Amino acid sequence: MNTVVLVKQVPDTWAERSLSSADKTLNREGVDAVINELDEYAVEEALRLKEAHGGTVTVLSMGPARVTETIRKVLSMGVDAGIHVTDDALHGSDAIQTARAIAAALGTVGWDLVLTGVESTDARMSVLPALLAELLGVAQLSRARAVTVDGQVVRIERSTDDGYQVVEATLPAVLSVVEKINEPRYPSFKGIMQAKSKPVTTLGVADLGLAAGEVGLAAAYSQVTEVDQRLDRQVGQVVKDEGDGGVKIADYLVARKLV
Amino acid sequence: MAEVLVLVEHARGAVKKVTLELLTAARSLGVPGAVVFGPPGTAAALADRLAEYGAVAVHAAEADDIDDYLVAPKVDVLAAMVTDRAPTALLVASTAESREVAARVAVRTGNGLITDAVGLDADRTATQSIFGGAVTVRSTVRTGTAVITMRPNSVDAVPAPAGVELHPVPVSLSDEARRSRIVERVEEARSSRPELAEASVVVSGGRGVGSAANFAVIEQLADALGAAVGASRAATDAGWYPHSAQVGQTGVTVSPQLYIAAGISGAIQHRAGMQTSKTIIAINKDPEAPIFEIADFGVVGDLFAVVPQLVEELARRAG
Ligand SMILES: Cc1cc2nc3c(=O)[nH]c(=O)nc-3n(C[C@H](O)[C@H](O)[C@H](O)COP(=O)(O)OP(=O)(O)OC[C@H]3O[C@@H](n4cnc5c(N)ncnc54)[C@H](O)[C@@H]3O)c2cc1C
Numbered sequence: 001m002n003t004v005v006l007v008k009q010v011p012d013t014w015a016e017r018s019l020s021s022a023d024k025t026l027n028r029e030g031v032d033a034v035i036n037e038l039d040e041y042a043v044e045e046a047l048r049l050k051e052a053h054g055g056t057v058t059v060l061s062m063g064p065a066r067v068t069e070t071i072r073k074v075l076s077m078g079v080d081a082g083i084h085v086t087d088d089a090l091h092g093s094d095a096i097q098t099a100r101a102i103a104a105a106l107g108t109v110g111w112d113l114v115l116t117g118v119e120s121t122d123a124r125m126s127v128l129p130a131l132l133a134e135l136l137g138v139a140q141l142s143r144a145r146a147v148t149v150d151g152q153v154v155r156i157e158r159s160t161d162d163g164y165q166v167v168e169a170t171l172p173a174v175l176s177v178v179e180k181i182n183e184p185r186y187p188s189f190k191g192i193m194q195a196k197s198k199p200v201t202t203l204g205v206a207d208l209g210l211a212a213g214e215v216g217l218a219a220a221y222s223q224v225t226e227v228d229q230r231l232d233r234q235v236g237q238v239v240k241d242e243g244d245g246g247v248k249i250a251d252y253l254v255a256r257k258l259v
Numbered sequence: 260m261a262e263v264l265v266l267v268e269h270a271r272g273a274v275k276k277v278t279l280e281l282l283t284a285a286r287s288l289g290v291p292g293a294v295v296f297g298p299p300g301t302a303a304a305l306a307d308r309l310a311e312y313g314a315v316a317v318h319a320a321e322a323d324d325i326d327d328y329l330v331a332p333k334v335d336v337l338a339a340m341v342t343d344r345a346p347t348a349l350l351v352a353s354t355a356e357s358r359e360v361a362a363r364v365a366v367r368t369g370n371g372l373i374t375d376a377v378g379l380d381a382d383r384t385a386t387q388s389i390f391g392g393a394v395t396v397r398s399t400v401r402t403g404t405a406v407i408t409m410r411p412n413s414v415d416a417v418p419a420p421a422g423v424e425l426h427p428v429p430v431s432l433s434d435e436a437r438r439s440r441i442v443e444r445v446e447e448a449r450s451s452r453p454e455l456a457e458a459s460v461v462v463s464g465g466r467g468v469g470s471a472a473n474f475a476v477i478e479q480l481a482d483a484l485g486a487a488v489g490a491s492r493a494a495t496d497a498g499w500y501p502h503s504a505q506v507g508q509t510g511v512t513v514s515p516q517l518y519i520a521a522g523i524s525g526a527i528q529h530r531a532g533m534q535t536s537k538t539i540i541a542i543n544k545d546p547e548a549p550i551f552e553i554a555d556f557g558v559v560g561d562l563f564a565v566v567p568q569l570v571e572e573l574a575r576r577a578g
């Protein structure tokens with residue numbers, strides 16, 4: 001079974017994140033870029049499935065030049081090869097355009113399963129797996145907290161708001177995983193050394209068979225028109241409990257008409 | 260006037276609150292039409308409630324096995340309706356399944372998608388709160404139909420009774436729509452309290468609560484306020500409270516009028532799921548806990564002293 005695992009490089013969640021004043025896209029300058037932590041679970045699951053069923057695992061990431069750091073990190077965890085989708089024309093692409101570009105990149109390799117994280121911690125859309133299943137015309141198995149593969153049949157426990165559903169499909173499929181599924185491994189020293197010589201293919205818009213005018217900010221289906229970076233939250237009041245903490249909260253709730 | 264389609268969320272024979280909010284928002288854009296999925300008879304039972312909030316048409320997409328497959332059957336029906344009727348917008352709740360439905364409808368019909376709107380203007384401009392509430396953006400789509408998912412509790416549901424008509428929508432499940440089959444549904448926990456994502460008040464407990472039995476303290480406060488109970492991941496991972504109660508990046512996103520966090524430090528992943536709450540109250544014995552940075556009102560103290568006193572005080576004042 002051949003798997004492609006999708007990872008995104010995102011600004012560190014602890015950093016102050018902002019949108020650029022020039023074109024209202026994500027500000028990547030001066031912010032630590034890290035692997036979307038929720039994608040590490042997808043990488044781990046891909047490696048476990050390979051250990052159980054054989055085949056290869058390829059990491060695919062779309063984003064600017066520095067995304068190679070994230071790809072190397074994933075290779076050092078034990079993934080076999082990398083694909084980096086990168087092109088200045090892709091800058092500012094929205095979720096649908098990103099899905100189109102990734103779907104086109106997936107068309108350049110053979111795969112049975114595409115594995116993704118449940119959401120990116122920056123955009124938080126949680127739609128890319130569904131978009132890819134739609135564009136690729138394959139089964140959607142999203143939000144898995146457990147996965148089993150038996151021949152061509154994949155069965156997941158899909159987490160829902162009040163529990164889970166057991167969902168079954170036949171390969172090929174797009175599968176997203178939630179963080180409850182496993183505990184991601186750390187790269188070993190050997191893994192880090194081996195990662196340096198693993199193949200990484202770079203694909204641009206022309207390699208994907210897309211026209212430059214189809215992707216990127218100017219062609220996006222949706223558009224950010226205004227940005228307000230003021231913190232909407234005033235600094236609150238913090239009091240020490242002097243034996244009347246509960247009463248003080250009750251006072252506050254009454255004063256604000258919250259009870 | 261332009262038509263606005265609203266995907267109806269319902270459970271156990273009742274329309275969910277978020278749908279009434281969506282119908283209210285839809286009325287500022289045009290004439291709301293509600294789309295109901297379920298086995299035959301589902302829509303008729305919900306029609307009066309939907310009409311109360313301004314739905315002029317209820318589209319009944321009914322089939323015995325429509326709920327047996329993930330996402331794709333709903334996409335087939337809604338995409339066909341969007342193509343045929345060219346509504347100015349399709350509004351769905353920002354729940355896990357509906358946002359996936361919305362995304363696929365958008366890409367199949369060539370329309371733009373906005374997720375997690377917390378506000379919506381008459382000209383289809385959506386307001387979104389991003390980066391854990393640190394930045395507010397306004398977005399529009401450039402296409403004929405705007406596909407928009409809205410966060411529960413973003414608008415107040417206001418009734419506006421309309422005369423409603425029931426329209427059957429033909430449903431035929433293609434092989435493609437049957438690719439992902441739901442073979443079993445497991446409900447892990449259900450309580451008589453309000454649903455977490457929709458509740459106007461949420462009381463959450465974290466590692467500081469210390470045990471499953473101690474969550475009774477959190478539940479007592481929740482019941483005094485008519486609130487839902489939430490938990491941090493530390494508390495759900497420890498098995499003290501069901502996973503479905505987890506608030507945060509990988510749990511439920513809540514945006515209530517009032518959020519009370521007791522014994523929760525306020526890790527970034529927790530904040531991601533509650534930071535847009537209108538009022539935040541924190542109780543924590545550590546004055547350095549990051550939760551205080553976003554609290555409107557905080558008490559540094561032992562939750563086992565503060566919370567019971569608050570419950571007593573609320574009861575006393577209620578008289
Ligand atoms: C991929 C990933 C996803 C995650 N997703 C989520 C998520 O969705 N939701 C989530 O919540 N977390 C999530 N986490 C975990 C998160 O990082 C924190 O570990 C977690 O939120 C901590 O929970 P806590 O605040 O209850 O525990 P702690 O951080 O241990 O804090 C407990 C707090 O209780 C206080 N306390 C102790 N006793 C008392 C007392 N008697 N009275 C008052 N205060 C007391 C302490 O001072 C402390 O501040 C995620 C982590 C990862 C890596």
Ligand SMILES: Nc1ncnc2c1ncn2[C@@H]1O[C@H](COP(=O)(O)O)[C@@H](O)[C@H]1O
Nearest residue numbers: 006007062116117119120125126127128
């Ligand atoms: N630019 C990207 N490159 C590779 N994978 C991505 C990219 N954006 C999103 N993904 C994948 O899609 C998942 C969901 O992302 P999102 O829909 O943006 O929340 C992530 O967890 C990643 O696995």
